[in-house]
Amino acid sequence: MADKKAILKVDGIDEALELPVYEGTVGPDVVDVRSLTSKGLFTYDPGFMSTAATESKITYIDGAAGILLHRGYPIEQLAEKSDYLETCYLLIHGELPNAEQKATFVSTIKNHTMVHEQLSHFFNGFRRDAHPMAVMCGVVGALSAFYHDSLDIHDDHHRLVSAHRLIAKMPTLAAMVYKYSIGQPFMYPRNELSYSENFLHMMFNTPCDEKKISPILAKAMDRIFLLHADHEQNASTSTVRLAGSTGANPFACIASGIAALWGPAHGGANEAVLNMLAEIGDESNIDAFIAKAKDKDDPFRLMGFGHRVYKNFDPRAKVMKQTCDEVLSELGMLDDPLLKIAMKLEKIATEDEYFVKRGLYPNVDFYSGIILKAIGIPTEMFTVIFATGRTPGWIAHWNEMISSDYRIGRPRQLYTGHAKRDYPA
Numbered sequence: 001m002a003d004k005k006a007i008l009k010v011d012g013i014d015e016a017l018e019l020p021v022y023e024g025t026v027g028p029d030v031v032d033v034r035s036l037t038s039k040g041l042f043t044y045d046p047g048f049m050s051t052a053a054t055e056s057k058i059t060y061i062d063g064a065a066g067i068l069l070h071r072g073y074p075i076e077q078l079a080e081k082s083d084y085l086e087t088c089y090l091l092i093h094g095e096l097p098n099a100e101q102k103a104t105f106v107s108t109i110k111n112h113t114m115v116h117e118q119l120s121h122f123f124n125g126f127r128r129d130a131h132p133m134a135v136m137c138g139v140v141g142a143l144s145a146f147y148h149d150s151l152d153i154h155d156d157h158h159r160l161v162s163a164h165r166l167i168a169k170m171p172t173l174a175a176m177v178y179k180y181s182i183g184q185p186f187m188y189p190r191n192e193l194s195y196s197e198n199f200l201h202m203m204f205n206t207p208c209d210e211k212k213i214s215p216i217l218a219k220a221m222d223r224i225f226l227l228h229a230d231h232e233q234n235a236s237t238s239t240v241r242l243a244g245s246t247g248a249n250p251f252a253c254i255a256s257g258i259a260a261l262w263g264p265a266h267g268g269a270n271e272a273v274l275n276m277l278a279e280i281g282d283e284s285n286i287d288a289f290i291a292k293a294k295d296k297d298d299p300f301r302l303m304g305f306g307h308r309v310y311k312n313f314d315p316r317a318k319v320m321k322q323t324c325d326e327v328l329s330e331l332g333m334l335d336d337p338l339l340k341i342a343m344k345l346e347k348i349a350t351e352d353e354y355f356v357k358r359g360l361y362p363n364v365d366f367y368s369g370i371i372l373k374a375i376g377i378p379t380e381m382f383t384v385i386f387a388t389g390r391t392p393g394w395i396a397h398w399n400e401m402i403s404s405d406y407r408i409g410r411p412r413q414l415y416t417g418h419a420k421r422d423y424p425a
Contacts, residue, residue, distance in 0.1 A: 042412040048411075055404075056400060066313045068231075068316065082096075084195060085109060091395075111191065118146070123176065147165055166395060167392055187201060187202040187205055195222065200218060236267070239257050274382075321346075321362070328370075346362050
């Protein structure tokens with residue numbers, strides 16, 4: 001039931017229109033405009049910046065206050081006290097697991113990490129120099145050809161099995177994409193390793209040289225996955241939901257999310273950070289690039305600073321900075337030229353009045369890009385890492401929609417083309 005009402009008067013319509021207004025748990029009120037269609041009216045909202053397309057209980061963001069909550073839990077607390085797989089469980093099930101539930105969930109994920117052996121042959125159809133996201137779109141979408149025993153989207157158990165398979169197999173496929181690009185053999189996952197240890201093992205070990213995975217690097221990888229696990233109704237999540245509203249299978253829906261994430265305006269931010277550092281090239285050039293960033297007539301922008309949603313600070317960045325310091329110390333890379341540029345930029349952005357006044361603080365992409373480079377992951381793989389971490393968020397939103405009384409998505413338009421006209425004689 002509506003908590004309030006909004007009154008809308010439109011020229012040409014005699015009576016005022018009453019529109020229900022709903023209050024969420026937190027956040028802005030929402031005006032229900034569905035009845036406008038019967039009056040011959042649509043709303044106009046390019047980019048859907050003022051439109052709530054759905055009701056959700058999963059994630060809440062207050063960009064002005066720098067707040068990010070997953071099922072009510074602040075992201076800072078989850079990053080400090082939880083881990084990635086527990087956060088996956090939270091996003092999908094709505095509550096934190098008890099010890100037994102967590103052990104069962106972790107065991108289930110570990111036992112689903114292998115992919116069908118025949119899937120490895122798919123890689124031979126791609127060029128070795130193909131962009132990793134192009135390959136990920138293909139192989140994730142192809143999963144539905146192998147796991148068609150759980151594709152009834154209206155069956156709760158089928159949806160859960162598909163969720164487990166996707167979360168478990170994404171790091172395996174991501175590592176396979178990397179190994180294929182460099183001509184190394186695929187590495188099988190090992191059940192005794194943790195989720196993030198397994199990913200690093202499959203990325204960097206070979207059959208002739210299996211090294212122990214550093215706990216600090218594994219923790220950093222786990223934290224990167226966790227901090228990217230969900231971010232409310234962003235472009236890729238909305239894409240997953242729109243694809244899901246057609247009744248498409250979950251593997252196809254997640255592949256559509258990967259395709260949307262591939263766009264540089266969405267998932268390519270941490271890759272752009274490394275490209276920017278390479279463009280700056282040397283610490284001696286920093287002052288000149290800072291001046292370019294402050295010049296409103298210069299197209300150059302500092303990548304990894306500020307955020308479209310967070311107008312004050314990115315709550316994930318503080319946690320990621322701590323992890324960044326730990327990784328650089330562990331690897332002895334404090335003297336790396338690009339990383340020295342990054343650290344000086346960080347200092348300037350947190351102290352210079354121009355950046356502070358505009359809220360252009362280092363964001364999660366700034367630090368995650370530095371960490372991934374330090375670990376040895378090439379920049380073209382960064383968005384694949386993002387997609388791997390974001391998978392539980394995509395699944396949670398898809399599952400929430402399928403579990404509700406949903407309708408196929410159908411945005412409207414403001415038509416400004418020709419009116420009806422006759423074909424010339």
